[in-house]
Amino acid sequence: MKSRDVWSLISKDVIKTNPEWKQKTYIQCENKWKDIKRKYMETKDHNNKSGNDPKTCKFYEDLEEVLGEKPCVKPVSLASNFNKRHRTIINSKEQNDFDEIFEDFESSTSQSEGLLKKKRKMTRVERELKDWSAALLADAKVREEARERRHREVIAESKVAIDIYKEMMGKLIDKL
Known part of the structure; x- marks a missing residue:
């Protein structure tokens, strides 16, 4: 879907929830979201x-829960010229020492990032989405089982009808 279509659906939903907002267009809804997000980032x-x-700011806790760990708010990594700057200064003997220290630093940061990711708690929205998706999967399973049961019933009825048809045709052939 295009962004315009999504914001159009959102504006229609806003109008349904509060009829006083009938004059709100999708552009106004999008601009309001951008403004709230900008204030949150500031x-x-x-x-x-x-x-x-x-x-x-207004809605700070809600936005923190939804956007707090997203890359748009908390980048996964930052670009730096730290390595380039120091390599020009250090001579060849010190260069090897620097490489070892830098590799140790990279491995320790990747290990600590892995630990941080494991300890992160799920937000309320993530828990609700997980519960919702589990409910959808269970519902889909029930619907699939019902569809299979109806299919088996149709096949059984078809077999009975075919047997009756064969029996009637056999009787007709015997009469001729």
């Missing part, structure tokens, strides 16, 4: 700076 950046008093 607040998040402010709170991540050392020495700043913590700030909050």
Whole structure:
């Protein structure tokens, strides 16, 4: 779907939930979302700076739960020229020492990232999505079993009808 279509569906849903918002277009809904997300990002950046008093914004907790660990808010990795800068300064003997230290640093950070990922708790939205998908899978399984049962019943009825047809045809042939 195109972004325009998604925001159009959202605006229609907003109008259904609150009839006072009849004049809200999909563009206004999209702009409102962008504004809320921008304010959240500004607040998040402010709170991540050392020495700043913590700030909050409207829907901060909800957005933190939904967007808190997403790459758009918390990047997976950052680009750096750290390696390039130091390689030009260090001579060949120190270069080997630096490579060993850098490899140790890379392996320790990858191990610590793995530990952090294991300890991360699921958000409320993730738990609800997990429960919802489990319910959908269970429902799909029940529907598939019902479809198979109906198929077996149709096949059985067809076999009975074919047997009756053969029997009647046999009687007709015997009369001739």
